[in-house]
Amino acid sequence: MNAGIPVRWVLSQPELGLVLRGGASGLGRVITLVLTSELTEPQQWLSGGELVLTTGMGLPLSRADRSRYLEDLGAAGVAGVGFGIGLSHETVPADLVEAADRLGLPLFEVPLPTPFAAITKKVMQRLAEQEYEKVLRASRAQPRMTRAAVQGVRAVIKELSVALSATVLVVGGDSVVTEAHPRSPAAEILDRIGEFIAAHGESAGSGVIQVSSGQYIVLQAISAGQTVHGHLAIVTATALGPVDQVLLGHASSLLALDFEKPARLRMAQNHLNSQAIAMLLQQPGDPDSMWQHLTAAADRTGRIRALVLWCPGPEAAAVALDAIDARLRLLNRQLFAHVMGDHAAVLLRGSDTDELAEQLLADLPGDVRATVRAGLSSPHPLRRFSAAVDNAELAASAAAPGARPLELAALAGHALLAFPEAQRVLSAVSEAMLQPLIDYDDRHGTDLIGSLRAYLEAHGQWETAATALGVHRHTLRSRVARIESILGCKLDQALVRAELLLAVVSRR
Structure with missing residues (x-):
């Protein structure tokens, strides 16, 4: 003071x-x-x-x-x-x-x-002694607080409270008091602290408030870098002096380090998980210790799913992983992820639903989420996680930007046409195989292509195909014979029918 x-x-x-x-x-x-x-x-x-x-x-x-x-x-x-x-x-x-x-x-x-000078000298000497005593107390209090940091937040604020002869509070980002020594103060004090944080934002630095009782509230942000973990509040009868401010700053630094420990540990764990995935993707035959490390990513049956994100760039991929990590942290789960350029692969539990995969992306910034393509694999055994990543990678390539994660199984019936590479191949095949038939229809005003499609989609069943076309089956037989003649093939062969069906579907 x-x-x-x-x-x-x-x-x-x-x-x-x-x-x-x-x-x-x-x-x-x-x-x-x-x-x-x-x-x-x-x-x-x-x-x-x-x-x-x-x-x-x-x-x-x-x-x-x-x-x-x-x-x-x-x-x-x-x-x-x-x-x-x-x-x-x-x-x-x-x-x-x-x-x-x-x-x-x-x-x-x-x-x-x-003489007046004697009074002045006496008082100034006593004031100087007080300052020295405060410095001496601070020099003793600082190491005590440092040692107390080993025991956690509560021990640190107890030492600060004793050193300042004041009430000390730790206030979280939601303005809730998480620790207090020697006891929680009156409601008016808590209300004023909440008002200060609300007015200045959770990232507010320091400030001094005087309440109606004459007490002072000194607030100091507990921060590490750009991250604010909360505020340290000192409730005193008088304003803090320079030496008291030193003690307050020391305590704030100790608390910031304590709050940072879980975050630092998680960053290290995430880095180790990423390295394990990278090593096993490059050399699947690595020692069992690497596979053992990844068991925490699997469910109880030893299965995993892969969530792959296609992002507009490496920076967006990093932002996306940060958002996913924050979500997983709330679920008390580790992040198993690996970034490959602008692609990010995340290992989920085999029992995780597609709804959970969508929730993990909910906190992505809007501009990033709108550009991300997400693919989700089916459950795979842990030892086949690279296959799951490939599966999800393929699904992501077919997903729409900003849409929910796409499962490859959801593309059944039109999976090949969902991928640009497959589309290019099928279009080329379609043009090569069907061009004679297209030319014939153009010259004669017929629709043999339509008849061929109906026949193939009916699996060669004459009655079904004829009904779909609205013609007699003999008429359809005549058309199919003409198609075989033009294309130089026989439609009673399964492989021929399969290739022609792909060609017709691709053309449409």
Whole structure:
């Protein structure tokens, strides 16, 4: 706390010979500075906490003005008034004594043999001793807090509370008090802390609040880099001094380190998991220790699923993994992921649903999520996780940007046409195989292509195909014979029918 000496301490120094004449109720007022003034209106030069020494040479003549003189000093916040006798006044004027009692402003008599300089020296020495004592206490408190950090947050704030003789709180980002020593303060204190954080945001740095009770609340952000873990709040009767601020900063740093430990440990664990995946993707035959490391990624049956994200760039992939990691941390689960350029692969449990995979992407920034293609594999044994990654990679290539993760199984019936590479091959095959039939239809105004499709989709069943076309089966038989003649093939062969069906579907 700020250094200061109560007026009663000055009066208790026998060598000064000071005698209290009035204002006994204010003996607890704190002196922070001693000055001598013979001005009639010295209050305009004062800021509070001063012990004013005067011989009364500039004292007003009337009782009313002398009373106003003390009132103005009291309003300026002075700690007390020392009145030197034996020069301009033989005794302290009685009206001043009455005014001092009424104001609760200590007024004491300074005998002629006691120089004002002796009082000033005595007070300044005591103030210097206080500062030294505070530095000494701080030098002892800092190592105690450092040792207490091993035991955690509660031990650190206990040491800080003892060192500052104050109530110490740890306030989370949601303005909830998570730790308090020696006890949680009044509701008004908690309300003011919540208002400060709400007004300045969770990342607010430091601030000082004075409440109606006269107490001070000093807030200091507990931060490491750009991450704010909460606030340290000190509730005191007086404002903190420079040495107290050093202790507060030291405690804040210790708490930040304590809060950072889980985050640092998780970062290291994520890096190790990524390295294990990378090694096994490159050399699947690596020692069992690597496979053993990945068992935490699998479900109870030893199965995993792969979630692959196609991102617009490596930076977006890193942002996406950070968002997924935050979600998994809430589920008390590790992140098993590997980044390959602008692609990111995440291993999930085999029992995880596609709904969970979608939830993991929910916190991606909107501009990133809108560009990400996500593919999800089916469950695979852990030892075949590379196949699961390939499966999810293929699904991601067919997924729409910003859509929910696509499972390859969901493409049944049109999987080949979902992939650009397959589309290019099938289009080329379609053009090569069907062009004679297309030319024939163009020249004769027929629709042999439509008849061929109906026949193939009916699996060669004449009645079914003819009904779909709305013609007699003999008409369809005649058309199929003409198609076989034009294409130079026989449609009673399964492989021929399969290739032609792909060609017809691809053309459409």
